[in-house]
Amino acid sequence: MQNKSNAKAPLLLFWGAALCACIAAIPLVYLAIRIGGAGVSEIVSILTRMRTWETVGISVGLAVVVVTASVLISYPTALLLTRTQLPLRRFWFTTAALPLAIPSYVAAYAWVALIPGMNGFWAAALVLTAVSYPYVLLPLLVSLRSADIGLEQVARSLGEKSTAAFFATTFRQSIPAAAAGSLLVALYVLSDFGAVALLRVDAFTRVIYTSYRASFDRSNAAVLAGMLVILAVILISLERKARGRSLRFRADKGVALITVPKPLTPTYSVLSSLWFIAIAVISLGIPIISLLVRLSQGSRRPLDWAELMNAVVNTAWISALGAVIAVLLALPIAALAANFRRKSTSTIESISYSGLALPGIVIGLSLVYLSMNSVPFLYQSFVLLAVAYAVLFLPKSLGASRSSLEAVPPALGQVAQTLGYSPLRAWLSTSGRISLQGIAAGGLLVMLTAMKELPATLMLRPTGFDTLATELWSRTELAAFGAAAPYALALIVLAAIPSFALSRGFLTSEKETMVSA
Amino acid sequence: MSPLRRVPRPSFSRKCTRAQLGALAAVALLLPVLAACAGDSGSNASANTDSTDSTDSTETGDLVVYSGRSEELVGPLFAEFTKATGITISARYGDSAELAAQMLEEGDKSPAQVYFSQDAGALGAVEELLSTLPESVTSLVADQYRAVSNTWTGVTGRARVIAYDAQNVPADQVPQSVFELTDEKWRGQVAIAPTNASFQSFVTAMRMTQGDEVTREWLTDLVNNDVRSYEKNGLILDAVDSGQVQLGLVNHYYWYEKAAEVGEENMRAQISFMAPQDPGSLVNVAGAGILKGAAENPEAIEFVQWLLSPSTQEWFVTNTYEYPLIAGIASAPKLPALDTLAGPDIKLSQLADLPGTLVMLQDVGLL
Numbered sequence: 001m002q003n004k005s006n007a008k009a010p011l012l013l014f015w016g017a018a019l020c021a022c023i024a025a026i027p028l029v030y031l032a033i034r035i036g037g038a039g040v041s042e043i044v045s046i047l048t049r050m051r052t053w054e055t056v057g058i059s060v061g062l063a064v065v066v067v068t069a070s071v072l073i074s075y076p077t078a079l080l081l082t083r084t085q086l087p088l089r090r091f092w093f094t095t096a097a098l099p100l101a102i103p104s105y106v107a108a109y110a111w112v113a114l115i116p117g118m119n120g121f122w123a124a125a126l127v128l129t130a131v132s133y134p135y136v137l138l139p140l141l142v143s144l145r146s147a148d149i150g151l152e153q154v155a156r157s158l159g160e161k162s163t164a165a166f167f168a169t170t171f172r173q174s175i176p177a178a179a180a181g182s183l184l185v186a187l188y189v190l191s192d193f194g195a196v197a198l199l200r201v202d203a204f205t206r207v208i209y210t211s212y213r214a215s216f217d218r219s220n221a222a223v224l225a226g227m228l229v230i231l232a233v234i235l236i237s238l239e240r241k242a243r244g245r246s247l248r249f250r251a252d253k254g255v256a257l258i259t260v261p262k263p264l265t266p267t268y269s270v271l272s273s274l275w276f277i278a279i280a281v282i283s284l285g286i287p288i289i290s291l292l293v294r295l296s297q298g299s300r301r302p303l304d305w306a307e308l309m310n311a312v313v314n315t316a317w318i319s320a321l322g323a324v325i326a327v328l329l330a331l332p333i334a335a336l337a338a339n340f341r342r343k344s345t346s347t348i349e350s351i352s353y354s355g356l357a358l359p360g361i362v363i364g365l366s367l368v369y370l371s372m373n374s375v376p377f378l379y380q381s382f383v384l385l386a387v388a389y390a391v392l393f394l395p396k397s398l399g400a401s402r403s404s405l406e407a408v409p410p411a412l413g414q415v416a417q418t419l420g421y422s423p424l425r426a427w428l429s430t431s432g433r434i435s436l437q438g439i440a441a442g443g444l445l446v447m448l449t450a451m452k453e454l455p456a457t458l459m460l461r462p463t464g465f466d467t468l469a470t471e472l473w474s475r476t477e478l479a480a481f482g483a484a485a486p487y488a489l490a491l492i493v494l495a496a497i498p499s500f501a502l503s504r505g506f507l508t509s510e511k512e513t514m515v516s517a
Numbered sequence: 518m519s520p521l522r523r524v525p526r527p528s529f530s531r532k533c534t535r536a537q538l539g540a541l542a543a544v545a546l547l548l549p550v551l552a553a554c555a556g557d558s559g560s561n562a563s564a565n566t567d568s569t570d571s572t573d574s575t576e577t578g579d580l581v582v583y584s585g586r587s588e589e590l591v592g593p594l595f596a597e598f599t600k601a602t603g604i605t606i607s608a609r610y611g612d613s614a615e616l617a618a619q620m621l622e623e624g625d626k627s628p629a630q631v632y633f634s635q636d637a638g639a640l641g642a643v644e645e646l647l648s649t650l651p652e653s654v655t656s657l658v659a660d661q662y663r664a665v666s667n668t669w670t671g672v673t674g675r676a677r678v679i680a681y682d683a684q685n686v687p688a689d690q691v692p693q694s695v696f697e698l699t700d701e702k703w704r705g706q707v708a709i710a711p712t713n714a715s716f717q718s719f720v721t722a723m724r725m726t727q728g729d730e731v732t733r734e735w736l737t738d739l740v741n742n743d744v745r746s747y748e749k750n751g752l753i754l755d756a757v758d759s760g761q762v763q764l765g766l767v768n769h770y771y772w773y774e775k776a777a778e779v780g781e782e783n784m785r786a787q788i789s790f791m792a793p794q795d796p797g798s799l800v801n802v803a804g805a806g807i808l809k810g811a812a813e814n815p816e817a818i819e820f821v822q823w824l825l826s827p828s829t830q831e832w833f834v835t836n837t838y839e840y841p842l843i844a845g846i847a848s849a850p851k852l853p854a855l856d857t858l859a860g861p862d863i864k865l866s867q868l869a870d871l872p873g874t875l876v877m878l879q880d881v882g883l884l
Contacts, residue, residue: 051879112752116759197712197748210712210875210884213614217872218621297779361615369622376626380609458611459619463581466588474587474610482778483589 010423016332017348023329024352024394028229030366031358034222046223052207056227058121059204062196063189063235065125067182070133073279074178078140080272085263092276094500096141099283100134100445101495103452103469105194106488107131107283109476110290112198119200127195130283132188136181138445139400142438143177144170146407176406179242180399184445186235187356187395190228204228205359212361225362232357236350288492295485303486307471312490315467318382319450322389326397326446327439329390334401334439335427339410349398356395360455363392368459385460389450396449397442404438405431444498451495468494580606580816583620583629585613585639586803594832598823604816613639614714620646620808630811631820633672635803636714637865640669648812650821657825658842662802665866671802672824673833674840676790676858677719679797680757680765680772683787691764691789695723695797698764699738708745708753708765711883715750715768715801721874723796726861729877736881746883751775758786766797769852773838793859800860801868802842 035043046052080086081093108127112118147170155165196203204224211221264272330352337349355363367388371379378384408431416426432439454469461470468491475484584591588610595606611619613635620627620643627646634640640647647668655667662671681691692698698707710716724732745762747753753765754775765786772788791797805824811817823829830841840848840855848855878884 049879051882051884116756117761198752200746200748206712207884212618213612213712213714218618361618364615365618365622368619372623372626380628455615458615463607463609470610474589 013332013336014344017336017345020329020333020394021348021352024355024391026370026391027355027358027363027366028351030369031222031226031229031362033369034218035226038219038223042220043223046220052224052227055202055204055207056231058202059190060231062121062125062128062201062203063186066128066132066189067136067185069125069129070136070185071178071182073129073133074136074140074181076275077137077279078144080275081141082144083261084268084272085261086272086276087269088273088276089261092280094496095276095280095284096137097134097444097448098492098496099131100448101451101492102131102284102287103194103454103472103488103491104128104131104192105198105476106291106472106491107287108195108198110287113290113294114286121201124196124199124201124203126282127199128189128192131195132185133283135184135188135396135445136178138441139177139181139403139438140174142400142404142441143174143407146404147173173407176243177403179239180403183235183239183353184356184396184399187232187353190231190357191359193359193361208359209361212365218365221362225358228357228359229354232354233350235357236353240346240350288489291485291488294482295489297482303483307466308486308490311466311468311471311487312494314465315451315469315491316494318386318465318467319389319447321382321386322393322450323397323443323447325386325390326394327401327443330394330398330401330442331439334398334405335431337398338402338405338431349402352398353395355391356393360392360453363388364456364459367391367456371460380460380462382462382465385457385462385465388456388460389446389453392453392456393446393449396445397439400442400445401435401439404435404441407438408434447498448495451491580604580630580814580820581628582606582608582631582633582820583616584608584610585616585632585634585636586610590837591633594829597829597832598820602816602819602823604819606820614642617642625810627808627810629808630814630817631805631807632669633803633805633824634669636718637669637671637802637804637868638714638718638871640664640804640806641866641869641871643806644668646808647806648809650807651818654818654821654825657822661864662800662842663804663865664806665864669804669806670821670825671804671842671865673803673830673837674800674842674855675715675803676769676840676855676860677715677797677799677801678767678769678772678788678790680754680767680786680788682757682760682763682785684760684785686763688787688789693792694795695766695791696735696795698744699735699742701742703742703764705743705745706763707739707742708747708756708762709739709883710747710750710753710766711878712746713749716766717871717874717878718801718868719766719796719799720878721868721870722799722861722863724870724874724877725863725867726796729873733877733881736877736883740881740883744883754786758784760785768801770838773849790853790858793857794861796861798858798860800840800855800858802865803839 077096081089081096086092104127107130108124111123111127149170151169151173152162152165155169156162160168191205192203193205193209197206197209204227208221208224208228211217211224333348333352336345367384368379371384375384410431412430412434413423413426416430417423421429451467452469454473457467457470458473461467468487472484472487472491475487582595588608592608595608599605609616609629616632617634617639620629620632623629625646632640632643632647641664644664644666649667650663650670654670655663658670662674663669679691681688692700692703697703720732720736723735727735745756747756747765750767750771753762753767754771756762757765758775767788769788769790772784772786775786776784805821807814807817807821825843827843827846830843830846833839834841834846834849838849838852840852875884
């Protein structure tokens with residue numbers, strides 16, 4: 001069965017998307033240059049070293065475990081949030097996205113402080129799941145909410161049990177969202193350095209960091225990073241396969257039937273509340289409590305409020321700017337990928353994703369090299385830092401935008417065009433408007449991640465420009481964890497604001513739907 | 518599924534063909550070329566701005582320092598320099614090794630004028646970018662604490678020590694040599710930081726004084742003795758301080774920093790210096806060099822001289838507990854004198870064979 005239009009994309013859209021993808025591929029260009037600098041024998045010796053493959057195996061294993069755990073957590077959570085009148089539902093919504101605000105190294109540090117001696121593969125799997133499962137949960141929430149449950153009712157009317165009806169209809173429609181989220185989680189795990197380093201897992205990124213930090217052998221490190229890109233390409237094609245099986249159906253013409261949350265029996269209310277509490281304790285409670293303990297232990301360095309506020313303001317605006325640029329760059333690619341499936345369009349999409357598996361140091365150095373050689377007057381400026389965030393995290397916004405655009409029947413846009421709208425205006429007033437929430441969710445993800453980003457920020461920020469992440473880093477470098485705690489907490493609080501805003505938007509629009517229904 | 522209706526797709530009539538795919542690939546391939554072209558013109562442009570910058574900087578006095586030492590630590594020190602000389606500093610802070618990698622990528626266009634690093638290895642890595650320091654600087658520091666090429670000089674010294682869990686290990690039982698660490702008695706009880714520059718420098722020093730054979734055997738024995746690997750010196754100290762391991766190899770000042778943070782009386786971990794000449798008693802340095810573009814810049818030279826002035830050296834003694842490297846300044850109370858440490862008999866420039874050490878660490882499975 002055919003799932004995507006074989007129609008050709010409008011030329012302008014195609015080339016716009018291609019240009020945006022090229023911008024996202026900047027780190028790959030750098031890698032190609034550096035790999036070119038490595039000798040063949042050097043490359044062969046890296047690839048035949050047993051140790052290389054051992055560490056690759058560990059990284060892949062970690063990615064598989066964390067993705068599986070994230071999906072298993074996200075489905076029940078998303079269903080409870082979208083379909084039931086769970087007690088404190090609004091509150092749980094806000095906390096659902098919050099773990100993303102906690103940098104993996106902060107979470108890992110908190111766990112180690114709580115359970116001294118905690119380390120290894122499973123410890124890293126736990127910490128990484130706790131900080132990254134919302135990558136799956138968020139797109140899933142948007143997808144489940146906008147799914148036409150009329151289909152499920154049709155299936156039930158044909159004699160299916162409710163669970164079977166769900167799996168046959170809504171679940172299948174949610175696969176693209178879950179797959180896009182899983183891809184982000186997998187790429188995040190592959191590129192993570194903070195948590196695996198603190199929990200002493202011999203992951204592949206450690207080998208790459210060691211090459212840069214200790215031997216300054218940039219070619220060697222580039223070959224290793226190139227292997228990560230290949231892994232990323234494999235993951236991207238897996239995701240595309242998962243997406244290919246999903247279908248987009250509507251029950252009938254007219255308005256789609258949107259989920260109306262149902263009340264829960266008291267037993268289920270308690271059980272599902274326990275579920276949410278357990279997740280919140282693991283993903284948020286422990287890091288925050290650990291930070292508060294550190295804070296209460298005090299520090300010989302008194303907290304400078306002006307310095308803290310300055311970092312808060314800087315972090316807020318630079319990450320917001322980065323998010324806006326990322327969304328603008330991702331939209332043409334998302335629109336193309338959502339509606340036109342051809343080899344060329346999927347190439348464009350893959351290119352824009354592949355940099356996400358790269359650890360921060362590789363991306364940071366690639367932007368140093370390329371900006372120095374192409375736009376030296378922008379080097380270490382605000383503009384370049386914001387563009388760097390956009391390049392780094394464009395894929396995060398891409399997944400969310402694409403899956404929500406996919407849920408919009410393209411027929412709407414066609415109707416608008418037959419009524420005399422230009423293609424762009426037709427798109428803006430139909431797909432663009434309907435999927436605004438998904439697009440905004442993508443922007444939020446970029447903003448949250450940009451707030452935590454460290455290696456590229458350190459290299460590209462204007463001299464003297466301090467963000468919460470750099471201030472946090474500067475204090476943890478000195479083992480001044482007491483002095484670092486206020487910055488870590490401020491980072492979490494700051495990141496809570498956009499996620500709270502998003503949740504509120506979600507709930508408000510839901511009320512409107514209920515009223516109009 | 519008969520009641521279901523597939524949503525019709527739009528059909529646009531524009532062409533999107535194999536030709537477009539090819540064109541796309543061409544654009545992707547051309548990008549580096551374009552970048553390189555832009556790079557050529559960019560280098561001229563930046564060479565111009567560089568020269569204007571340096572004239573500007575004599576007027577505005579903005580000295581660009583890439584600092585591998587953190588702002589928390591040296592920020593106040595830099596402010597002192599400005600107060601004393603009227604020269605303002607524009608400092609970029611980062612990890613020493615990552616800043617070195619960044620300068621290598623920036624190449625001769627680097628905005629950096631002075632590089633202030635946490636360790637000798639990172640300075641060695643960027644030697645090609647550094648200018649020869651004037652006699653007025655190099656004469657201040659003994660030759661074992663600066664580059665043979667005189668492109669960088671040590672500013673402060675840091676000794677390798679062994680941290681031990683004082684609740685379980687009596688002071689007189691603490692190993693006096695790294696060779697004791699492979700003893701069965703310490704199985705699973707020794708912590709090291711194999712990815713850390715200071716540990717790697719120590720291994721290099723061991724290779725230089727004891728030979729590769731002995732070092733490789735020692736590392737293998739250490740691995741077989743269930744040595745525990747940590748990411749950083751600070752984490753090793755935390756592990757010893759909470760009793761997770763009995764012994765850990767760290768730099769001496771970590772203990773003093775932690776003690777200042779949590780209070781000396783709350784420290785369960787204590788430190789001990791190894792026997793003279795033992796590879797475990799290596800003294801490494803944090804140091805500085807001037808980049809080629811600023812070779813003649815009097816402010817850069819003044820800054821490095823100032824780092825080696827008696828008052829600045831005193832400042833390091835009181836604030837970081839590191840060893841002063843110029844004559845006539847006493848080290849922090851309770852620290853054994855630098856010349857009594859008598860570390861392994863090598864020059865810090867000999868630590869340049871880091872790649873050889875890395876291969877060895879990879880071979881024995883520590884990296």
